[in-house]
Amino acid sequence: MTIIDRSAEPLTVYRRSWGDEEVFLTEMDRIFGHCWQFLAHDSEIPDPGDYVTRKMGRDRVIVARGEDGEIRVFLNTCRHRGVPLCRADEGNSSHYRCSYHGWTYTNTGELRGVTYQPDVYGKNFDKSKFSLFEPAQVDSVCGLIFATWDPEAPTLADYLGDAAWYLQAIVGKFDGGMEVAGTPVRNIVRANWKTEGENLSGDGYHTMITHATALELGLFATPKDLEKLSDVVNPRFTGRTVDCGNGHTVRAQRLPVEVEGRKFWGYPEDMWEQFERNLTPEQADLMSCLSVNHGSIFPNMSFIENFKTNVDGPDLHARYIRITIRYPISATHSEQVWFFLQPRNADPEWCRLSSLAYLRTNGPSGMFELDDTENFVGISEASVGDYARTKPVDYLGGLHHKLTPPEVGWPGRVVDGDRTEHTLRAFHRRWNELMKVDEAATPSIEV
């Protein structure tokens, strides 16, 4: 098979993509009907009976740990007449009992009880034909639980491909693993579900503008901060972006310093040895002197590990790890869910600082998020117009950037260059493939 690498070719996407209901409904079928979607972290349901309620596309699902310890996903609807079985965001239950006619299911999905069965359905009613509806495949990687409705979809490992290596570098480097710290925040974003995802795919170009005040107020490392960490501070941040295939992408920006050995600033120094042990040398290089590492798992999940400075006073720096997903609601509305992850058994004072680093910058009320959201909402608002929707967005940034030398050892198509639209092209090319958009019929402008 010949793989045509088109990452370095210009790409055009029409603005209807961010505000058209017909496009949206096609996405629900062609993308959310087939792709693996992130649901939960296994730390959220540690004990038998634990469940959380989540969504796959627009479908409500229950993510549950059965009495047998297995994790399963059920469509949150009674097989009988369609009433939701779980109404809470989270809980623990050995059975789910429908409030309408009382059909009762085990937390492994089997129909156990049918009210007045002999009277209503006769004695020979076969309950085994009425188990809860389940996705075709459920699997997890590094404790991150995913599911897909498509029985023909590749395995999760094949679906994630090279992206798993980068995910593992973030969530797989702690001896005790990670846990989601409490109930995720959820909010409505008045923007198309793709706007934040394409940004988090690897838009290193917007930082200095969108986040100008955050930089001004010291939340992003300045030369003054860096001079306290390293003797050699370079004038400019550098970064790489990665097209991992299947629409998954990563951006890694490094602090502009020269140091001996690896420095995992933002974590207590006594944790650093874990990272050297749990990561490959190439992954450890990726996480050393990290400014920010983020990316998107197609279609609607993003992850970020971020080094934030002066979060609770001068010189109080910390890294935090966050996962977000965006459930589609309509062409111009989405629901965002925020997972804040912490290493198990980490120093409580560092955990507090990491939590503040998250909340005050890229948490739901954080300064970075505040300014980002205004852009995302604006894109959807400005894309619904009947003229606007026919106009292109041309992804031309970073076309001339060079491939990273292979000896660096990072998987995927890795490019040297931080201010680029390399990953945005990868995201939208995958979208085009699934949506059956003929790129030849929508040529980009010549550059």
Added chain:
Amino acid sequence: MTSMPVTATFASLEVHREMDLFLAQEAELADSRRYWEWAELVEDDFTYKVPVPRTPDSPFAPHYDDRVMFIDESKWSLENQWFKRLDPDIYELSWAENPPVRFRHFVTSIRVRTTTESDRYDVRSNVMLIGVRQSDMPKYITAERFDIIVRRPEGLRLASRWVVLDETLIDFPQLRILL
């Protein structure tokens, strides 16, 4: 939540009127974006926390999770990371606040209880915050506030604020909010 020992005793009507005025003044300063004057009404070690709202699986469980916050701020962070955004030399790049969302507080059902310390009050109130972004229709968010307010020689001061939201899927024009 608040670790202050609380007696069941309500403060006098006079103190209630005093607190009503104090909370109205505080809301007026926030709504009119006079943040630096607002900051003068809070103690140096002031904390402002909003736990994550949730729908629990029991009517007897709290509808929030205090293992994790939605907002967790101090006087230092409010001054240095919130209010400075409107400083003359950088406000033009504070995109989300330029133009600003218009906020309006409606504070009701103020209950003032005395505590074991004579100059500290446990003040609870219901709050509805309306937010209007640009030409959008208004959105509202409601909550119960748990404040500790202390009496200082220069007047009443807010020592801490803990806010329990009613809405679990938050739909508001901007999430950086002084409830």
